[in-house]
Amino acid sequence: MAPTATERAVAELLDQVPGATVEPDALAAAALDRSGARPDGLPAVLVLIRDVVGVQRTLEVAHRHRVPVVPRGAGSGVAGGALAGTGSVVLDLSGLDRILEIDPVDELAVVEAGVITAELDRAAGEHGLRYAPDPASAAISTIGGNVATNAGGMRCVKYGVTRDAVLGLDVVLADGRLISTGRRTVKGVAGLDLTSLFVGSEGALGVVVRATVRLRALPETTLTAAAAYDDVAAAARACVSVARARREPSLLELLDHATLSVVDRAQGTDFATRGRALVVAQAEGPAAADEIAAIAELLAKESTWSERGLDEESSERLVLARRLALPSIERFGRALIEDICVPRSRLVDAFRGVEEIARRTGVDVFTFAHAGDGNLHPIISFDPALAEPPPAVQQAADAIFALAIELGGTVTGEHGIGSLKRAWLAREVGEDSIEVQRSIKAALDPHGLLNPGKAL
Incomplete structure (x- = not known):
C-alpha cells in the first residue's frame, strides 16, 4: 500500500528536520498538558525545535501534506490547549530558549518563545527591571505559551496581562512564512494591530517564535496589608471598596474559607483561624507607604483581623497563603483549574454564586481570586484515582461558567479556551462573532491545520 499523507510527512520531517522523533515515550509525554485531559491517541511525530528555520520547515511540510500541527511550550496550560491527538505533529518550541537582548534604556527585551518566564524576570532584574506579567506557572511556563493564552497573574491589577507587555512578535504562519508584527516603540499605529491578534490566539493562527516585550522598573519599596473576615462576601466587599476609592494596589488577592482550610491542612499553618476569608494587598513604588495605609484602612472596616507587613520578610509571610493555595489543593486531590472573570462590582455575587454551586x-470547590481585576479561580477537586472527572464535577464547572456569563463576565480570564471550554465560547460571544473569528482563521490557516479543535 502507498504511504498515507501523514506517513509521508513524518518521513520527510525525520529526514529533513533535526530534532524530529517518533520515540514512543516522547510521543506519549508530548500528547498531554497540565489540564489532565487526554487526547484520542498519540501524535505521529514530535519535533524538538532548535531554530526558527526548523519551525518554518515543519509547518511547510505539514501544510503541503495537510497534517495537523500542535505547537507546544512547557505544557503547563490547564485548558487542554496543547493536547495532541492521533496523527498530529507536535512542534515543541522549548528549545528556543535564548534571551536575545535586554535594552535598559528602551526598557524592553527580545526573547525566543521557549524562554521560561521567571528566567526573563531574573535577567531583567540585573538591570533594575522586571517582566511584569507573573502567572502562577512563571517558574515553568514559557513566554510563547504566555503569549498564546494572554496569561495573567497577581500583578495584573496594576500592570495588565501579557498583551499589555507585548510590543511585537515574530510569527510563522501555517504555510511556513515568517512575519514580524509590532515594533520596538511604545507608540505605533502603522497598519492593523496584528500583534494583539496573535496574543491569546492559542496557536490557532500562527506559531510565535520570538517576542519583543516591555519591561518595567523594579520598585524600590513593596508593602503589604492583609485582613480576615467573617465571610467571603465581606471580603469581596472590601476589595470592591478599594476600587471604589480609586486606590492602586499592585496585588489584591482573596481566598475563601475552603482554600484557607486546605492550606492549613497541607502546610500546618493557621490562616483559617483568623476568619472565613482572607484578603492580601500590596502597594509598591515611592508612594507605597501612603497607598498601603489607605488600602489597609479600607480593608479593616469589616475585618476580624488585620496586619501590615512593613518589610520584605513580613510582607512575604502575609502573601504565603496565596502562593501555597494551588499546591495545597493538589496535594489532596486532582484539580480542575478554572478561571472565570467578572466585573469587579460583581465580586460578591460571584463568590456567593460559586458557594451555592x-x-x-x-x-469540593476552593476559590481564590485576583480580586483587583475580578478574576476568580474556582478549583474543583475530585478523587485522583478517577480517570475522568465525575458528572457532578462537570455540572459544577458548567454552572460556574454560566454564572460568569450571567454576571457580565467571561468563562476564561487568563487560561484560554483550549479544548475544554469550546462549547462555552459561542454562548459568551455569540454566533456572529464566532463566524468572524473563523473567517480570520481561514485566511491565515486555510486548511485548519494549526492546533485544530482548540480555541475556536
Missing part, C-alpha cells in the same frame, strides 16, 4: 452539586 458547590452546595448544590456536592463537589
Whole structure:
C-alpha cells in the first residue's frame, strides 16, 4: 500500500528536520498538558525545535501534506490547549530558549518563545527591571505559551496581562512564512494591530517564535496589608471598596474559607483561624507607604483581623497563603483549574454564586481570586484515582461558567479556551462573532491545520 499523507510527512520531517522523533515515550509525554485531559491517541511525530528555520520547515511540510500541527511550550496550560491527538505533529518550541537582548534604556527585551518566564524576570532584574506579567506557572511556563493564552497573574491589577507587555512578535504562519508584527516603540499605529491578534490566539493562527516585550522598573519599596473576615462576601466587599476609592494596589488577592482550610491542612499553618476569608494587598513604588495605609484602612472596616507587613520578610509571610493555595489543593486531590472573570462590582455575587454551586452539586470547590481585576479561580477537586472527572464535577464547572456569563463576565480570564471550554465560547460571544473569528482563521490557516479543535 502507498504511504498515507501523514506517513509521508513524518518521513520527510525525520529526514529533513533535526530534532524530529517518533520515540514512543516522547510521543506519549508530548500528547498531554497540565489540564489532565487526554487526547484520542498519540501524535505521529514530535519535533524538538532548535531554530526558527526548523519551525518554518515543519509547518511547510505539514501544510503541503495537510497534517495537523500542535505547537507546544512547557505544557503547563490547564485548558487542554496543547493536547495532541492521533496523527498530529507536535512542534515543541522549548528549545528556543535564548534571551536575545535586554535594552535598559528602551526598557524592553527580545526573547525566543521557549524562554521560561521567571528566567526573563531574573535577567531583567540585573538591570533594575522586571517582566511584569507573573502567572502562577512563571517558574515553568514559557513566554510563547504566555503569549498564546494572554496569561495573567497577581500583578495584573496594576500592570495588565501579557498583551499589555507585548510590543511585537515574530510569527510563522501555517504555510511556513515568517512575519514580524509590532515594533520596538511604545507608540505605533502603522497598519492593523496584528500583534494583539496573535496574543491569546492559542496557536490557532500562527506559531510565535520570538517576542519583543516591555519591561518595567523594579520598585524600590513593596508593602503589604492583609485582613480576615467573617465571610467571603465581606471580603469581596472590601476589595470592591478599594476600587471604589480609586486606590492602586499592585496585588489584591482573596481566598475563601475552603482554600484557607486546605492550606492549613497541607502546610500546618493557621490562616483559617483568623476568619472565613482572607484578603492580601500590596502597594509598591515611592508612594507605597501612603497607598498601603489607605488600602489597609479600607480593608479593616469589616475585618476580624488585620496586619501590615512593613518589610520584605513580613510582607512575604502575609502573601504565603496565596502562593501555597494551588499546591495545597493538589496535594489532596486532582484539580480542575478554572478561571472565570467578572466585573469587579460583581465580586460578591460571584463568590456567593460559586458557594451555592458547590452546595448544590456536592463537589469540593476552593476559590481564590485576583480580586483587583475580578478574576476568580474556582478549583474543583475530585478523587485522583478517577480517570475522568465525575458528572457532578462537570455540572459544577458548567454552572460556574454560566454564572460568569450571567454576571457580565467571561468563562476564561487568563487560561484560554483550549479544548475544554469550546462549547462555552459561542454562548459568551455569540454566533456572529464566532463566524468572524473563523473567517480570520481561514485566511491565515486555510486548511485548519494549526492546533485544530482548540480555541475556536
